[in-house]
Amino acid sequence: MRRGIFTEEHEQFRETARAFFDKECAPHSEEWERAGKVSRDAWRKAGKAGLLGWEAPEEYGGLGIRDYRFNMIVSEEMFQSGSVGIGLGVQNDIMAAYLVGLCTEEQKRRWLPGFANGDIVTSIAMSEPAAGSDLAGIKTTAKRVGDHYVINGQKTFISNGLLSDLVLVAAKTDPGAGRKGISLIAVETTRPGFSRGRKLDKIGQWSADTAELFFGDVEVPVENLVGEENRGFYHLVANLPSERLGIATYAVAAARRALDLTTEYARERRAFGQPIGTFQVNRHFLAEMKTKLDVATVYLDQCVLAANAGELTAQEAAGLKWWTSEIQWEILDRCLQLHGGYGYMNEYEVARLWRDSRVQRLYGGTTEIMKDLVGRSMGF
Template sequence: MRRTIFTEEHDLFRETARAYYLRECAPHTEEWEHDGQVSRAAWAAAGKAGLIGWEFPEAYGGQGIRDFRYNAIMAEEMAATSSVGIGLGLQNDVLPPYLGGLTTDEQKDRWLPGVISGETVCALALSEPGAGSDLGSIATTARRDGDDWVIDGSKTFITNGILADLVIVACKTDPQARHKGISLIVVERGTPGFERGRKLDKVGMKAQDTAELFFHECRVPAGNLIGEENRGFYHMMRNLPTERLAIAVSSLAAAERAFDLALDYAKTRTAFGRPIGSFQANRFALADIRARLNAARVYVDGCIMALVDGHLTADDAAAAKYWTSETAWQAIDRCMQLFGGYGYVNEYEIARIWRDNRVQRVFGGTSEIMQEIVGRSLGL
């Protein structure tokens, strides 16, 4: 489909993003999946190319551009180039409101230059073994002791957990107040009492390091609190619509890549003396997928522009995340079916896309949580 939401500047940025992924990421797919993490050299290259933190002020190395269309381009080109693993989506889509909107000038001076250059990798530590979507139930605590916060607890499913140099940790600073007692505190690499646990062995996204984190009497300077004390839950809720739209964007980009692979395979793979795409069942299946992805593209592009214009609501973002991740999963699964037995062989890209995208229906809030949010917005 012809898309109308991008300008010439966006097209130039897309060329830069594509060149970066093809040069620095796509050739390392097998290596990074084996290692379970990407190289720091790829992060540094992204920073050098201006592909991290463009919305931060120029004084810190950013470009002062706040436009989610650039974020969408990064996700789309990552899928289109078959790149894996590098957590730039977290760094660009999720963390800027925290590091740009909740930090003091002193904190910005300390942290932003390294983040924008790619030298400093960040993580957001919210989920715990006993608390996922229910953030009010987190058990990690932070108590004030003089000029320090002392953190105790654990986190799990943390993207960039192994590589991270800065971790924004959600802590209970008022344990009796549930969600009204959460604060956000930055823990830096090398802080005594901060340890990394297992690199989790996931079904998919093998190249993206996802880890357990542990904090035992972890003493952090009081100056590492970001935002307001006991207002962390509200800070997080304000940022969730962008995160959920980013998941919708990446889900659709992966489905479009899967469709391209399936279409090419249907034209070149033969059975009974003819291309498998010439059989009506397969031709109709591909036609159905194309129509669904066209509808999803219009929907997602509309949400992107709503966010750019400041009109995307939390309910709309939840609906987009739910519908797009579910639709993309159905499309990817059907595309994989066209490959027959080869679709289940890991060396085929379609198998990796299938593995990697199952989690889109889970993180950022499960599909069931998204339905609950939308349902409540209907007055039910």
């Protein structure tokens, strides 16, 4: 479909991204699925290709560009190449806002060069065993002792958890103040007392190294505080729209890939002497999916432009996230159905896309939470 939101510069970047995924990721997808994580070498090659940290100022290894269309292109080309997920989205869609927008100049000098060249893989640690969407319910604490914080607690469902070198931890610096007592503290994973738990055994996204993280009397200098003390909840809320925009981008890109694969399959697969796509019921399914995906793409593109203009609201991002992830699941499920028994075989890419997609309706805020946010914005 005609989109019209990309410039020649974006299309050149798209060629670079596609070349990287075709050469450095797609050939290793099965290997990474078996290993449960991608290689560190791939991260460094992504940095060398300019696919990381472009928001960082030039003096710290980036390009000083804040334009979410570049984020979108990386996600789209990852899926179109048939690659499994590599956690670039955590780095670019989520962590860039914190490291570029909230860090001091001294912190930027320490972290941004490695962030942009792939030497430093990052993760953000919010969720806990007893606290998911309710951030105010976290139990991890960071007690100020002299010129250090001492961190104790446990985090779970942490993307990039096994590979990360720098973890942005949401912790209670004032345990009695509820959400007003949360701070964000960057923890280098080499610090004594930090440990990683098991790689979580997920339904899908096998190559994504999602893990548990543990903090036992981890001492971190106060200079690792990101943003303002006891303002962490508000920093998180301010940046959640970009995270949900990233999830929506994944949703549309994955659904587009699944529909492309299914359209080709419907042309080639024959039953009763004719391609299965020529049966009216299947032709109607394909038409419905294409139309819904085109509508979702327009919706997403407009939200991307709003984000670039600094105008995307939390409510708009919530609506986008729940709508696109639900459409994604509807399309993926139908695409698998159209593949028949072969769709249930792991050797077919549509099977991986199907199982990888289910979590999209959960992380970043469940569909139910997203609808509640939209409803509240309407005065209910």
